[in-house]
Amino acid sequence: MTEHAVVIAGGGPTGLMLAGELALAGIDVVIVERRANQDLDGSRAGGLHSRTIEVLDQRGIAERFLSAGQVHPSVGYAGTALDISDFPTRHNYVLALWQSHFERILAGWVGELGVPILRECEVLGFAQDDGAVEVAVSGATSLRAEYLVGCDGGRSLIRKAAGIDFPGLDASTSWMIAEVEMDEEPEIGTRPEGGGIGPVNRAEGGGPFGVVLRERQVEDTDEPTLQDLREALNGAYGTDYGVHSPTWISRFTDMSRQAASYRKGRVLLAGDAAHVHPPQGGQGLNTGVQDAVNLGWKLAQVVDKTSPESLLDTYHPERHPVGARVLHNTMAAVALSQPDDRHAALRDTMTELLGMDEPRRSIAAMLSGLDIRYDLGAGHPLLGRRMPDLDVHTADGPTRVFALLHDARPLLLNLGETGGFDISPWADRVRMVEARHDGGCALPVLGEIAMPAAVLIRPDGHVAWAGDLTDPELPRALTTWFGARP
Numbered sequence: 001m002t003e004h005a006v007v008i009a010g011g012g013p014t015g016l017m018l019a020g021e022l023a024l025a026g027i028d029v030v031i032v033e034r035r036a037n038q039d040l041d042g043s044r045a046g047g048l049h050s051r052t053i054e055v056l057d058q059r060g061i062a063e064r065f066l067s068a069g070q071v072h073p074s075v076g077y078a079g080t081a082l083d084i085s086d087f088p089t090r091h092n093y094v095l096a097l098w099q100s101h102f103e104r105i106l107a108g109w110v111g112e113l114g115v116p117i118l119r120e121c122e123v124l125g126f127a128q129d130d131g132a133v134e135v136a137v138s139g140a141t142s143l144r145a146e147y148l149v150g151c152d153g154g155r156s157l158i159r160k161a162a163g164i165d166f167p168g169l170d171a172s173t174s175w176m177i178a179e180v181e182m183d184e185e186p187e188i189g190t191r192p193e194g195g196g197i198g199p200v201n202r203a204e205g206g207g208p209f210g211v212v213l214r215e216r217q218v219e220d221t222d223e224p225t226l227q228d229l230r231e232a233l234n235g236a237y238g239t240d241y242g243v244h245s246p247t248w249i250s251r252f253t254d255m256s257r258q259a260a261s262y263r264k265g266r267v268l269l270a271g272d273a274a275h276v277h278p279p280q281g282g283q284g285l286n287t288g289v290q291d292a293v294n295l296g297w298k299l300a301q302v303v304d305k306t307s308p309e310s311l312l313d314t315y316h317p318e319r320h321p322v323g324a325r326v327l328h329n330t331m332a333a334v335a336l337s338q339p340d341d342r343h344a345a346l347r348d349t350m351t352e353l354l355g356m357d358e359p360r361r362s363i364a365a366m367l368s369g370l371d372i373r374y375d376l377g378a379g380h381p382l383l384g385r386r387m388p389d390l391d392v393h394t395a396d397g398p399t400r401v402f403a404l405l406h407d408a409r410p411l412l413l414n415l416g417e418t419g420g421f422d423i424s425p426w427a428d429r430v431r432m433v434e435a436r437h438d439g440g441c442a443l444p445v446l447g448e449i450a451m452p453a454a455v456l457i458r459p460d461g462h463v464a465w466a467g468d469l470t471d472p473e474l475p476r477a478l479t480t481w482f483g484a485r486p
């Protein structure tokens with residue numbers, strides 16, 4: 001039996017991100033992954049939204065991903081392109097980057113942090129008691145850990161073995177998805193009812209082509225064949241464009257389900273293990289990565305005993321509503337993609353609405369993840385929201401807020417009068433930085449806001465407290481989020 005503080009089942013995007021967060025906090029973590037490497041059968045996520053890029057920027061690794069993808073100024077929803085170039089973020093775009101590249105780059109970072117990955121190894125089950133979780137893995141090995149996190153995808157064994165309900169909707173629609181060659185030049189672009197054809201290599205254009213086609217009836221069992229794809233192409237375009245040589249052909253559906261609880265004792269769920277929904281709006285991978293960033297520092301602080309175990313109880317109330325909102329907006333997107341005339345009229349109406357500034361900003365901020373606000377009570381508009389990446393001047397010279405978060409440690413940023421608060425009881429966990437910020441601060445949707453004198457920023461970049469350093473709430477917030485004074 002090998003002991004670790006945390007075992008992560010699944011080394012997809014969510015498991016990798018969580019492992020990186022835990023390793024940064026010095027936690028002994030291991031990933032158990034069924035696959036031999038990060039290769040994927042078929043294309044999955046095609047891009048990163050603003051908040052995910054920001055989260056990577058908070059760790060100093062955004063550039064690795066940006067240099068491997070292409071930026072686009074718009075997020076897509078229900079067939080409409082929503083321009084976000086006016087959003088107040090350094091990453092006011094979508095990054096087109098296939099999931100296989102994303103996973104490869106992220107795994108590189110996790111490798112640099114020294115996280116062991118048990119590859120071609122499968123979690124078979126677990127047993128938990130008050131003190132630990134024993135995790136059975138293939139190869140007759142067994143692991144013992146303080147916590148087990150199921151990042152093992154939509155069919156999560158961890159979720160099922162924990163007996164966590166997965167309520168939601170069965171599939172009402174299915175889509176065929178394939179990577180193929182075509183003898184004739186196809187019609188490139190999205191279709192009104194969703195899906196369409198595009199070059200796999202977006203920068204170079206030409207074949208091979210990625211094809212996504214809505215099916216006439218729900219198919220959620222057998223793998224589709226090339227003949228099925230020919231028929232679907234003929235149905236949609238009146239030609240099959242001489243399709244041949246598929247690299248792969250697959251299918252996805254609009255099944256929408258969410259775990260009733262993200263935690264059961266020493267077992268937690270994140271990513272697709274906690275929520276599955278159709279890919280409309282491209283939010284699945286992004287939501288999983290952000291689950292991981294919300295959970296990582298909390299789990300680290302509980303494991304190293306900085307915080308009581310109850311800190312983990314904040315994970316579900318913060319992340320479940322975010323997942324629920326994704327399920328909700330993808331359900332709406334599927335409804336809007338019905339091919340009949342009435343739904344076409346509804347799409348037109350929606351497109352008209354989304355052409356107006358306020359609806360555009362509201363829906364695009366939701367899809368990009370920039371408007372997420374955890375309910376930390378009433379207070380300053382920044383409370384519970386992501387801290388914007390402001391330019392600041394410190395004693396060490398000019399820097400920006402995200403650079404101060406690279407080590408994933410809590411930050412008390414004082415932008416007002418120097419001094420005025422004794423951080424020493426928390427100084428082993430919270431870094432206090434005196435800084436100056438010239439200029440304003442804007443949030444997507446809300447617009448310009450008045451900057452508070454100081455902000456307490458959690459390692460995930462969300463604001464835990466905002467106000468004046470004399471505010472008696474500050475010591476309370478420090479204790480709530482980062483543990484009591486020793």
Ligand SMILES: Cc1cc2nc3c(=O)[nH]c(=O)nc-3n(C[C@H](O)[C@H](O)[C@H](O)COP(=O)(O)OP(=O)(O)OC[C@H]3O[C@@H](n4cnc5c(N)ncnc54)[C@H](O)[C@@H]3O)c2cc1C
Pocket residue numbers: 009010011012013014015032033034035043044045046047099121122123124151152153154157177252270271272273279281282283284285286287288
């Ligand atoms: C067609 C399609 C298009 C998509 N497009 C987008 C998009 O544009 N944008 C977006 O954000 N998302 C998109 N998604 C969703 C995205 O792919 C998923 O949300 C994302 O992969 C979830 O990551 P994860 O790490 O939570 O789970 P997964 O990627 O499913 O990873 C789970 C990992 O666990 C491993 N595993 C499973 N069981 C075990 C076990 N018992 N023991 C050990 N290892 C195990 C698996 O091998 C896998 O590596 C799309 C998905 C599909 C299918």
